Amino acid sequence: MLKRISPLQSEPVYRVDALRQIESEAARTLPPHSLMQRAGSAVARLAQACYPHARRVVVLAGAGNNGGDGLVAATQLHQAGRDVLVLACGAETLNEWRSRLPADAAWAWAQAQTAEVRCALDDHSTLPEADLYIDALLGLGLRGPMRAQMAEIIQGLNAQRGAPVLSVDLPSGLDADTGAATDVCVRATLTLSLLGLKPGLRTGPASSLCGTLWQDDFGVDAATHHPQVAIDATWLGADLIRPLLPDLSQSAHKGQRGDVAVIGGAAGMTGAALLAARAAAQLGAGRVFVGLLDDQAPAVDLLAPELMLRSPAALLDAQGGRTCLLVGPGAGCDDAARTYLAQALAQPVPLVLDADALNLLAATDSLQTLLRQRKPITTLLTPHPLEAARLMGVSVQAIESDRLTAARTLAQRFACWIVLKGHGTLIVSPQQTAWINATGNGLLATAGSGDVLAGSAAALLAATGKASSVLAAVWLHGQAAIHYARKHGPGGLTAATLPLWMAASWADLPYRRPRPGIDENADFC
Numbered sequence: 017m018l019k020r021i022s023p024l025q026s027e028p029v030y031r032v033d034a035l036r037q038i039e040s041e042a043a044r045t046l047p048p049h050s051l052m053q054r055a056g057s058a059v060a061r062l063a064q065a066c067y068p069h070a071r072r073v074v075v076l077a078g079a080g081n082n083g084g085d086g087l088v089a090a091t092q093l094h095q096a097g098r099d100v101l102v103l104a105c106g107a108e109t110l111n112e113w114r115s116r117l118p119a120d121a122a123w124a125w126a127q128a129q130t131a132e133v134r135c136a137l138d139d140h141s142t143l144p145e146a147d148l149y150i151d152a153l154l155g156l157g158l159r160g161p162m163r164a165q166m167a168e169i170i171q172g173l174n175a176q177r178g179a180p181v182l183s184v185d186l187p188s189g190l191d192a193d194t195g196a197a198t199d200v201c202v203r204a205t206l207t208l209s210l211l212g213l214k215p216g217l218r219t220g221p222a223s224s225l226c227g228t229l230w231q232d233d234f235g236v237d238a239a240t241h242h243p244q245v246a247i248d249a250t251w252l253g254a255d256l257i258r259p260l261l262p263d264l265s266q267s268a269h270k271g272q273r274g275d276v277a278v279i280g281g282a283a284g285m286t287g288a289a290l291l292a293a294r295a296a297a298q299l300g301a302g303r304v305f306v307g308l309l310d311d312q313a314p315a316v317d318l319l320a321p322e323l324m325l326r327s328p329a330a331l332l333d334a335q336g337g338r339t340c341l342l343v344g345p346g347a348g349c350d351d352a353a354r355t356y357l358a359q360a361l362a363q364p365v366p367l368v369l370d371a372d373a374l375n376l377l378a379a380t381d382s383l384q385t386l387l388r389q390r391k392p393i394t395t396l397l398t399p400h401p402l403e404a405a406r407l408m409g410v411s412v413q414a415i416e417s418d419r420l421t422a423a424r425t426l427a428q429r430f431a432c433w434i435v436l437k438g439h440g441t442l443i444v445s446p447q448q449t450a451w452i453n454a455t456g457n458g459l460l461a462t463a464g465s466g467d468v469l470a471g472s473a474a475a476l477l478a479a480t481g482k483a484s485s486v487l488a489a490v491w492l493h494g495q496a497a498i499h500y501a502r503k504h505g506p507g508g509l510t511a512a513t514l515p516l517w518m519a520a521s522w523a524d525l526p527y528r529r530p531r532p533g534i535d536e537n538a539d540f541c
């Protein structure tokens with residue numbers, strides 16, 4: 017089925033190896049060339065649906081099966097009355113290009129010839145004008161750095177601004193597994209992912225080059241028909257989120273809604289801890305305590321007087337009652353912070369570590385040992401790429417070049433939950449299950465945004481006692497930014513207001529949990 021990928025609906029995500037396996041198993045049971053026929057038809061349908069008025073269509077076709085998909089689409093668009101030109105790319109002569117086509121693509125070429133689709137060799141001159149370009153240069157078969165001839169074509173395509181670009185399967189030059197790209201990569205207006213979603217379409221430094229993302233499984237439905245093929249991750253949609261959020265019972269009292277204690281806020285950085293604590297309160301924690309490391313800090317947060325300010329030592333000494341600890345926002349990296357972190361790691365309650373707690377952890381082997389010893393008590397680390405790089409002792413580039421592997425490595429190394437922030441935030445459980453968050457936008461790139469996420473995750477952990485509630489915190493955090501942008505555009509979302517938008521996004525979620533005697537469709541959220 018052809019569908020647009022959205023934050024509402026979860027989807028399985030497959031690595032290239034898994035997709036190749038699904039493809040070859042499906043091909044065995046289908047008539048020859050069926051998959052390419054279906055792939056090309058899906059491209060043509062999407063082109064017609066999204067660009068009904070595009071008269072001149074130029075299909076840039078490489079000499080692989082991605083090009084073959086483009087040829088099928090070209091034939092169908094030609095037969096539908098569009099003015100289509102196939103530009104054969106990446107060879108010195110048309111004969112050489114043709115001779116390199118694999119079997120399915122050679123069949124698609126023969127079909128295009130029979131239908132008298134206009135075809136020409138790309139001769140390095142200027143790109144012919146079009147109302148729509150279809151990028152069928154390279155798909156899953158990309159190997160190594162982009163060759164010069166192909167790079168030149170892609171640069172020409174990216175330089176034009178007049179017409180949209182529909183990428184077949186993925187923008188040419190993007191690594192489907194990692195979301196990294198070669199030096200040159202197509203910037204697509206929309207991408208049609210074939211058969212299944214790939215991680216690199218939604219996480220990694222170049223994943224935003226996909227534009228709007230669509231998918232067609234052309235009836236293969238991998239999750240149902242090929243359950244033996246491993247899903248690499250899950251695209252985290254709203255359907256998975258609602259059941260993870262706590263219910264608010266009419267008879268609830270504050271002691272049942274979870275206590276959060278936040279430790280951080282050294283001199284000059286108290287705001288970070290307060291932002292996290294306010295977020296915890298606004299996301300529904302029954303009681304929120306704050307232990308500020310700055311001993312000159314005021315005894316009350318006048319903008320959030322519901323917060324209970326104590327000393328860090330008093331919070332860590334208190335027995336019981338605290339259902340989740342958060343350490344790190346604005347904590348600094350001095351000896352006092354290190355000592356409090358060591359004490360927190362020894363507490364048998366769920367623990368969220370963010371910001372300076374992660375930097376301290378990266379620099380202190382004994383803290384890492386304490387962290388690993390906490391298993392099976394839930395611990396969540398929420399690094400951004402630089403913090404992840406410090407934790408792993410590698411460069412940021414190494415993290416970003418394969419974010420999923422990095423997040424998995426961290427989850428395994430420290431036996432805890434990881435939220436790797438950045439474009440396409442990843443959540444990985446200690447058992448290595450991975451999710452790619454479906455929400456978020458550039459509005460989240462603002463000071464304090466990470467503190468809010470950590471505070472929200474602590475609140476939901478405290479309320480539910482379930483580690484998986486971190487998925488809901490991440491999703492709501494991103495959805496808040498989408499929600500805000502829809503109402504107010506691209507400016508003005510601050511960390512302090514973010515929790516209110518998260519709460520509003522929570523209220524917007526459809527209630528999906530069936531309950532006896534209650535009309536499931538009633539809106540009683």
Ligand SMILES: NC(=O)C1=CN([C@@H]2O[C@H](COP(=O)(O)OP(=O)(O)OC[C@H]3O[C@@H](n4cnc5c(N)ncnc54)[C@H](OP(=O)(O)O)[C@@H]3O)[C@@H](O)[C@H]2O)[C@@H](O)CC1
Nearest residue numbers: 039079080081082154155156157158159161162163185211
């Ligand atoms: N799997 C599925 O589910 C289905 C897959 N389908 C489709 O097949 C696609 C995969 O096709 P594929 O395997 O033929 O590879 P593809 O992307 O066309 O690239 C190969 C071409 O690129 C070239 N080339 C390579 N690296 C290069 C570089 N760095 N710089 C420049 N050139 C480079 C390489 O040249 P060569 O190395 O052979 O000289 C060869 O010409 C997939 O993405 C989807 O669209 C659907 O039809 C059906 C279901």
Ligand SMILES: [K+]
Nearest residue numbers: 151154184188
């Ligand atoms: K492509």
